Amino acid sequence: MDYQNRAGSKKGSGGIASSSQENLHRRKQVEDLLKDGEEVPYSFQGISKEDEELSKKNPYIYKNHAGRLVCKLCNTIHMSWTSVERHLEGKKHGLNLIRRGGTTSSQQQDAVSPEELKFKKTVEQLRSQIKDNGIVPNYQVAKVRDPTTNSRGIAMRVIYTNPEPSEDGGDRPYVRIMSSLEFTREESDKKYLIIAFEPFKAIAIEIPNEEILTNSAAFNTSGAKSVDDFNSKFTYWDEDNQTLYVQFFFKD
Incomplete structure (x- = not known):
């Protein structure tokens, strides 16, 4: 070859x-x-x-x-x-996926049980009844220390001006500590102190992601009933001056 x-x-x-x-x-x-x-x-x-x-x-x-x-x-x-x-x-495949996803979500919505639909309607109805005057109350935040245990803590004062009178006359602000994973898509777990009082805007401040001393001395000694232990022990509502006081300490 x-x-x-x-x-x-x-x-x-x-x-x-x-x-x-x-x-x-x-x-x-x-x-x-x-x-x-x-x-x-x-x-x-x-x-x-x-x-x-x-x-x-x-x-x-x-x-x-x-x-x-x-x-x-x-x-x-x-x-x-x-x-x-x-x-x-490409664009064509992406648009078709969006259309397909909308069809799938509507089919999944049809598969929701009647109990879940009833619960969602109740939630939407209650949300529509929430009053909002658009006013952000004045508040002050300070870092404090327990004189006996030297534990770090946070003290807060919230002043509400001219609130609308409630029907039962016993309405007051309520405080809750929430994680960022409950209402955002953040990867890091942060803690927020939420204070809500209808019809004012809710207040949210970031606090250290540390354990709170629940067995410390109660800040509120009035003995007034509240929704949970945190509000009954670490918050005080001055109804005459329409001022809320919050104070709690962290575990070292």
């Missing part, structure tokens, strides 16, 4: 790859990297256990009878996995 036109080759092996062959090999490597070892099932195949993981990651990508990649959601045909990746990141 004549090997003179096969530069750099050895007897029994093929010649140096041409540029078109290198491009074909490079595209195949790129597709293998993008597919990450996945095997796309055919549309006429039943989904087996091995294909379940694939269907969770790309549930709309299948192969048709000719081996072409098809997006069932957008009804598009793709020649390579690179084209599929561009399609998945």
